[in-house]
Amino acid sequence: MENVTLTIDGREVTVPKGSTVLEAAQKAGIFIPTLCHDPELSSPGACRICVVEIAGMRNLPASCVTEATSGMVVYTDSSAVIEARKTILELLLANHPEDCLTCAKNGECRLQDYAYYYGVWAGNFAGERHVYPVETDNPFIVRDMNKCIMCGKCIRMCAEVQGNNIVDFAYRGFNTKVAPAMDTSLGRSDCVFCGNCVAVCPVGALTEKAMLGKGRRWEMKKVRTTCPYCGTGCTFDLNVKDGKVVGVTSTDGEVNGRALCVKGRFGYGFIHHPDRLKKPLIRKDGKLVEASWSEAIKLVAEKLGAVKEKHGPDAVAVLSSARCTNEENYLMNKLARAVIGTNNIDHCARL
Amino acid sequence: MTNTIREIADTDFILAAGTNTTESHPIISIQVKKAVRKGAVLAVIDPRKTEVAGLAKYHLRIKSGTDIALFNGLANVIIEEGIWNENFVKERTEEFEAFRETVARYTPERVSEITGVPADVIREVARGYAKAKNSTILYTMGITQHICGTHNVFSIANLAMLTGHIGKPSSGVNPLRGQNNVQGACDMGALPNVFTGYQPVTVEENRVRFAAAWGVKDLPAKPGLTVGEMMDGAGEGRIRGMYIMGENPALSDPDANHVVHALEKLDFLVVQDIFLTETAQLADVVLPAASFAEKDGTFSNTERRVQRVRKAVEPVGDARADWEIICLVAAAMGYPMSYGSPEEIMKEIAAVTPSYCGISYERLEKGGLQWPCPAPGHPGTGFLHAGKFSRGLGRFHPVEHVPPDELPDEEYPLILNTGRRLYHYHTGTMTLRTGALEVAYPEEYLEINCADAGKLGICDGDRVKVSSRRGGVEVAVRVTEMVTPGLVFASFHYPEVAINRLTNPARDPIAKIPEFKVCAVKIEKVS
C-alpha cells in the first residue's frame, strides 16, 4: 500500500494513502478533539471542533474529512485553531443546561472535558435556550434533548450499525432536534432499545435509565465479560460499584464491537434480584427449608449414591447446562461418567 | 457455524431459514442488515412475517414442516439448469447420483404444491443462491425442531455442497445457536454419547484415555439417554435420581405436564440454579448457584469462539459457583475433585480435548479463540472445511419430505408454532426479573391471523384458551398478519403461559429434538 508523509506540529508522520489528517494525528499521538466523528461511522465533518490549520489553505479545515497528502504541513494548536474551537464550544454551551452537578455523564462527557481543557463557559453567547421535556416513558433509555449537541452520532449508529433508522434530524435552524419519525418518543416508535445510540452519545443527552443515581462514572469498576443470553457471545463491561453490578456499557467486542441488544445491555437486573437463591434448601415434611451447605451436599451424595447402589449407575441422570461455563460443563461430564459411572448426561441443546 | 459472524456482512446471497434473527440473534442480524445494505440478496424461509422477512427480497412463507421439499426443490432447479458446481461435487463429495435421483422428483411445481411457495420464486431463489459468488445459509430451531430435523439439516448441507458454497469465507452452513453456551456444553461432553470435543464414548481408546486422565478404572461404554428419554425413563421408573444444573425442563420441554409428573416420580431430585425455578420447586434439594457475574470461566459462542467470563462481584448470600458445587458433590461421593480456579479446569480440558488443546486463559486475555485450536501457537479457525471436510469427502444424504407428526384436523384445526421474543430469554427466569425487560414486555400473547380470528369471533386483546391433545393455557390474542391463516404463534418465556404444556414431544429419531414448531391446537374464547 502506498504511504504519504506529512508534518504535524513539526513532527513527520507516515500513514497509508487515503488516511485523514485526524487519523494521522491520532497515529502520532497528537490530540485533536472530536465530537461528531466516530471511526466506525461515516464522517459528516459537521461539528468542526476538529479543525486544524494547514499551510497554504485559507480556511481551517475539519481534520476528520481532510485527506492527508504528502508534504502537508499541519498545525493542531495554533492560536487560530484554539480560537475556533473555543468559539464552537461557547456556542454549544450557550444552549446547554450546564447542570454537570447532577448529570449522569459527569466525568465521561466530551463537552465537559473540552470545556475544561480550553477553559470555556457559556458566558458570551447566553441567549435563547431550548426547554424540551425529558423523555422517560420507556424503562431503558432517558432522552434529554436539552443536552443534545447535534453531533448526529446516534442517528448514524442507529442507521449504519444497528440498521434500524429510528431517529433523524427533524425541523430546521435553531429548532433542529434529533427525533424519531413524527417527533414521538422512542417508546412509541419502532425502536428496539438496543441502546447502541446511548453507547456513542458523547454527552448526557442519552443515558441508561437504570444507571441514574447509581454512582459517578469514575467510581465504577469495569469488568469485561461475555453476555449470558444468546449464542452470539457479545462482549460488554459490567459496571461495578460497592460490590454490585449497577450497569452494562459497551466495549470493543470481537463479535459485536460496541453493539449490544436490549437483553445484553439492559437485562442485568436479575443479578441482584431479591428472588435469588441465597441458601441451600432441603425438603422436610414436604416443604423446602433452608439448610447448611454441608448438610445439603451430604444429602445429595448419600441419595445419589443410594440410587446408584440399589439400581445401578444408569438409574441416575444428569442435566448439565447451556447457560453454565465450559469448565462447569466439563466437570459435570466428569461427575456423570467418572464418579457416578453413567453416560446419562445431556443438556437442552435441543430446546 | 462453519463461518465467523462478521463474515456474513460480505456475503452476496443469504438464505435464512427458520431464523427470527432480529429477535433471537439481534447482533447477528446487524451483519445481515449490513450485507443487505451492501447489495446482498436476502431470502427468508419462514411461515411468519418476521422483521428480517420484511428486509428480504424473497419471503418464502412455507407451510410449517415442509423445509425438505423446499430445499430439494431448490436443488432440483440448480441441477436442472446446470448451475451446480461440478468441480466441487466431483472433488469433494460422494453419493451425488443417489441425491440427484431423489431431487429429480422435486420439480418446482410439485414443491410449490407441498410448500405453498410459487414455483417461480423457487426458481429465482435457486438461481440466486447458486450463482452468487458467496452464498451463506443461516438457520436455527425453525429447521431443527421438527421430527425430521436432522433430515432438514441434511437437505441444507446437500444444497451447500451442490453449489460449493462451503469451505470459504462468507460461504457456508451456519446454524445460529440459541443459548450463550450451548456450543460449549456440547464441546465439553454434556451429551450422552461423547466426551469433550465430540470423542465418542463407544470408542475404546477414548474411554481408556479418559479413564487414565480421570484416575478411574473404567468408564461406561453404552451411550446414555437424551433429555427427552431421561424424562420418559423417570416417568417409567427406570431413572430414579436426577441432578439438574441450570435448566428448567418443567417449562422448556415439550409436553411439560408429562415432564412435571416424571420429575415428581423420582426418588431423588437435586436442582442447582440461581432462582427457585418451576423445576427447582419440585426438588428434594436445591443448591444456590452463582450467576455469570459472580464467577470466572469461559463460554463458546455460535461461531466456536471461546471467550472469557469474568467475576465482577461476589456471589449473593451463600451462593457458590457451579464448578465449586460440583467439586463438593464429587468429593462427598468419594471422588476427590479440587481445583484452585476455572483456569486450572481449562488446563485439564485442553489436555484431553484436541480441538481445545491450544486454548488457555493466558491466551484468552488477548481475545477469544475459535476452535479447532489444536496447538498452543495455533491462531484458531475462522471458517471450517477449507479444502477438506472433517470426514474427508462430503457426503450427500438424499432425504424425502415427511409431513409433521401431528397435523391439524377437525378437532384441532390450527397449527401452533413456538419461539422467542426480543425482550425475553428462554423460560424467563432471568429476563422477567430485570426491572426493565419485563416492564417493556410484561405479557405473552398469541398471534393469530385476521381470517382465523374473524371465523372464531375473536378480537385483538381477547383472552382465549388454546389447547392441544396434551394440555392448554390461557392467553390474550393479538390479531396480526405476522402469521398465515391456520397458524398461531406464542413464545415459551412466561410461566403464566406455559406453552410447552401443549407442544408435541414426538422427536427426531436421530438428533432426538422434539417437534416444537408444529402441533395441532384449538382455540376457545374465555369470558
Ligand code: SF4
Ligand atoms: S435504541 Fe437502538 S433502535 Fe432505538 S434509537 Fe437507539 S440505536 Fe436506534
Ligand code: SF4
Ligand atoms: S447482547 Fe444480545 S445479541 Fe449479544 S449475546 Fe447478548 S443477547 Fe445475544
